[in-house]
Amino acid sequence: MEARATLWLGALYLVxxxxxxxxxxxxxHTDPAGGPLAGNPDGACDLPSEAQLEDVSxxxxxxxxxxxxxxxxxxxxxxxxxxxxxxxxGPDPRTITLDETAKIVNDTGPRIVIDGGGKITLSGVGRRxxxxxxxxxxxxxxxxxxxxDQDHPRLTVQNLTFVDGNAKGEQIEGxxxxxxxxxxxxxxxxxxxxxxxxxxxxxxxxxGGAVRVLSQYQDRPVYVVNSTFGGATAALGxxxxxxxxxSSIGVSYTVLxxxxxxxxxxxxxxxxxxxxxxxxxxxxxxxxxxNTFTLTLCGASxxxxxxxxxxxxxxxxxxxxxxxxxxRDSILRKNPSLGFENYPGIYFHSSDxxxxxxxxxx
Numbered sequence: 623m624e625a626r627a628t629l630w631l632g633a634l635y636l637v638x639x640x641x642x643x644x645x646x647x648x649x650x651h652t653d654p655a656g657g658p659l660a661g662n663p664d665g666a667c668d669l670p671s672e673a674q675l676e677d678v679s680x681x682x683x684x685x686x687x688x689x690x691x692x693x694x695x696x697x698x699x700x701x702x703x704x705x706x707x708x709x710x711x712g713p714d715p716r717t718i719t720l721d722e723t724a725k726i727v728n729d730t731g732p733r734i735v736i737d738g739g740g741k742i743t744l745s746g747v748g749r750r751x752x753x754x755x756x757x758x759x760x761x762x763x764x765x766x767x768x769x770x771d772q773d774h775p776r777l778t779v780q781n782l783t784f785v786d787g788n789a790k791g792e793q794i795e796g797x798x799x800x801x802x803x804x805x806x807x808x809x810x811x812x813x814x815x816x817x818x819x820x821x822x823x824x825x826x827x828x829x830g831g832a833v834r835v836l837s838q839y840q841d842r843p844v845y846v847v848n849s850t851f852g853g854a855t856a857a858l859g860x861x862x863x864x865x866x867x868x869s870s871i872g873v874s875y876t877v878l879x880x881x882x883x884x885x886x887x888x889x890x891x892x893x894x895x896x897x898x899x900x901x902x903x904x905x906x907x908x909x910x911x912x913n914t915f916t917l918t919l920c921g922a923s924x925x926x927x928x929x930x931x932x933x934x935x936x937x938x939x940x941x942x943x944x945x946x947x948x949x950r951d952s953i954l955r956k957n958p959s960l961g962f963e964n965y966p967g968i969y970f971h972s973s974d975x976x977x978x979x980x981x982x983x984x
Contacts, residue, residue: 665879665921704730732774757806799834826901829869831860863889863902865909872912905937
């Protein structure tokens with residue numbers, strides 16, 4: 623297809639067709655509330671081997687074939703035991719409500735996979751975070767003397783929906799991560815959806831209405847594959863002070879064939895917080911801060927997200943100017959930044975310009 627691109631001081635517009643090779647189809651599960659399917663249906667970027675679905679053979683099973691057997695307690699207990707977890711809740715989709723956060727125990731891996739089979743929704747009922755992993759939390763067992771840089775647990779969530787997670791008031795590691803909080807090891811999201819998850823409304827660095835990640839092993843990327851954050855209405859979007867959908871400090875994300883819509887960064891005063899403000903409000907969909915890291919978007923659709931301050935779609939600040947933002951075969955459109963941006967919907971701070979190809983940014 624023909625392409626046109628214009629670049630000047632404060633704006634970047636690249637309009638090209640989408641083409642990324644063969645990818646896997648969108649996950650077909652449905653949501654009783656009418657949310658969209660998992661993934662960007664127009665995304666077709668190739669997936670590296672480590673971004674693929676994990677094998678679930680030999681799994682620990684939650685449920686005995688009936689909906690009633692799939693309780694929040696059964697799920698929390700299964701997560702504490704670790705390993706590979708699947709569900710047998712009968713033939714129909716099942717929403718499992720949690721009375722407490724499911725927590726990974728760090729010596730139950732090294733590989734931990736939670737696979738909903740396209741039928742399971744996990745709900746924090748607007749009261750609690752859904753899933754927590756932290757290799758530096760002594761309560762979850764220390765397994766090495768370098769908890770901030772260890773290769774396990776290797777956590778994958780796949781074929782799941784996360785709704786109504788709430789991390790407001792959480793203090794460990796600075797909080798954030800309304801649906802999922804991860805520090806350490808490795809983490810991957812495949813074929814999953816996140817609706818109406820929240821974390822604190824204010825604060826200069828707290829973030830991740832849906833997902834917050836810190837300290838990945840050897841600075842390897844978090845893969846977010848064929849997944850959806852928010853939907854056609856604000857009621858489905860995820861919100862936090864920063865990073866309505868995704869947030870990290872010093873962690874790389876590789877986002878493939880995924881969709882973000884109606885996520886919001888609702889803080890005010892930016893980072894560092896302006897005088898007489900609580901701080902926050904950056905990265906309507908994605909918030910990246912730290913030093914050397916890379917945010918890669920391929921086959922992504924990021925539309926109608928909003929930031930009260932900077933970066934309605936993406937806030938990207940590399941403090942030592944060494945980070946990289948790579949955007950390929952993606953669409954970023956209608957992502958207002960109510961405070962500041964230096965590209966449409968993006969606030970970018972690093973030594974080089976964003977690396978953009980075959981994409982629309984407007």
